[in-house]
Amino acid sequence: MRRAMLLAGILGTLLPGPAQADTDVHYQGLRIPVPAGWEVHHLGPRSTECLRFDRRALYLGPAGEHQLCPAHAVGRTTAIHVEPLTAQTNALVTGLLAGRAETGHPPGLWVRDPAAHEIRIAVPQAGAFITGSYGPSAQDLERVLTHITVDPPPAEGSAERHSGVAHxxxxxxxxxxxxxxxxxxxxxxxxxxxxxxxxxxxxxxxxxxxxxxxxxxxxxxxxxxxxxxxxxxxxxxxxxxxxxxxxxxxxxxxxxxxxxxxxxxxxxxxxxxxxxxxxxxxxxxxxxxxxxxxxxxxxxxxxxxxxxxxxxxxxxxxxxxxxxxxxxxxxxxxxxxxxxxxxxxxxxxxxxxxxxxxxxxxxxxxxxxxxxxxxxxxxxxxxxxxxxxxxxxxx
Missing domain, CATH: 3.20.20.80 (Glycosidases)
Structure with missing residues (x-):
């Protein structure tokens, strides 16, 4: 393909733009679109992976008790953490339902924390809780969050597909x-x-x-x-x-x-x-x-x-x-x-x-x-x- 463009010439300047990937990760009853270039990390009680909001990544599961985090990590960017609803997150859901929640957004009840640069979403029908972080602007984060959907229940007798299985x-x-x-x-x-x-x-x-x-x-x-x-x-x-x-x-x-x-x-x-x-x-x-x-x-x-x-x-x-x-x-x-x-x-x-x-x-x-x-x-x-x-x- 090295000679394919000899007749067309080389014009213009490089204009990088946001990339969207095609992989939908299924977790906790949710279908989550993963943008191009993002890493996907699977967490759990025994995980030592550091849950960090200074890199573009999707984190699935509860963070481990013994995370190996760098001593100095500064800044925030667009990142998402999805975990099951627990007693702790249920308490936050109660707060959402008490009047702070924004309705009308997919996939659930939203609450914004501009001081922390976070958006939190409770999805009771999927038993899931989402925390999203952002840098100077929440626009990219909102674009991903609004495309998260709740998977339909599996057909009777079929195997349920979730926990990181990609469609x-x-x-x-x-x-x-x-x-x-x-x-x-x-x-x-x-x-x-x-x-x-x-x-x-x-x-x-x-x-x-x-x-x-x-x-x-x-x-x-x-x-x-x-x-x-x-x-x-x-x-x-x-x-x-x-x-x-x-x-x-x-x-x-x-x-x-x-x-x-x-x-x-x-x-x-x-x-x-x-x-x-x-x-x-x-x-x-x-x-x-x-x-x-x-x-x-x-x-x-x-x-x-x-x-x-x-x-x-x-x-x-x-x-x-x-x-x-x-x-x-x-x-x-x-x-x-x-x-x-x-x-x-x-x-x-x-x-x-x-x-x-x-x-x-x-x-x-x-x-x-x-x-x-x-x-x-x-x-x-x-x-x-x-x-x-x-x-x-x-x-």
């Missing part, structure tokens, strides 16, 4: 990155605090890096860390592109079907199940060649149909000035469900791009690669990456 949607919103090889598990653990999604190249004749660490076990390990993955297949490229392995106008259909079959087979070997999106990486090409353009569209049409027939979700990656524009303008073909477009303008918003109007691929089906090849270091681990703004299909 995954088919899409995610937040910061992502892609790199040529599968990083070490230590690096993925360190980077998880800053990103919610990562690309993995699962195969293809034009893939530059070998499998390396990529395996069924690697996929399982990083998903257990909370990562959402963007599986990508790099097969033969456009006839008019600057690449060594290309399909031709005559071979486009057969090559696309073969690529789809191979991509799905590799996804299965890696433990990526049915309904997983697989993005075809079509690097930039000279779109003003009509024969080449029609061959690309034939290829994408056949890829989309075959991936869908095999039970997976067809996705497509390309440059906004070639593959994306041609696909959007095309008539009479099957178009991929999910879109990943490259525009290195350093603007991390997949919905405000001058080349990709909002009407194209609406509804959590977009990923924007907004910054190209560079190095970043997080948690002591340096990787060469592209940056992605994700509001699209992942696994």
């Amino acid at each position: 995954r949607r088919s899409w995610v919103r937040g910061d992502g990155f892609d790199t040529c090889h599968a990083p070490s598990l230590d690096a993925m653990q360190a980077w998880r605090k800053h990103f919610v999604a990562a690309n993995v190249y699962i195969g293809g004749v034009s893939r530059a890096c070998p499998d390396g660490r990529l395996s069924h076990d690697w996929i399982a390990a990083v998903r257990a860390m909370g990562w959402r993955l963007i599986p990508t297949y790099v097969g033969p490229q456009a006839p008019c592109g600057p690449h060594r392995v290309n399909f031709t106008p005559d071979s486009a259909l057969d090559d696309a079907r073969a690529a789809a079959k191979d991509a799905v087979g590799r996804a299965r070997l890696l433990g990526l199940r049915r309904h997983t999106p697989i993005y075809y990486d079509m690097e930039a090409y000279h779109r003003h060649d009509p024969v080449c353009r029609h061959a690309v569209l034939d290829f994408v049409d056949a890829w989309t149909r075959r991936v869908r027939a095999l039970g997976y979700v067809p996705g497509y990656y390309s440059s906004v000035t070639s593959g994306i524009r041609d696909l959007a303008d095309a008539k009479g073909i099957k178009k991929p469900t999910a879109l990943w477009f490259a525009h290195w303008d350093k603007k991390p918003d997949p919905w405000e791009d001058r080349y990709v109007p909002r009407g194209w691929w609406p509804g959590h089906r977009r990923i924007k690669q907004y910054r190209g090849d560079h190095r970043e270091t997080h948690g002591g681990y340096t990787l060469n990456i592209d940056n992605d703004a994700v509001d699209g299909y992942v696994r």
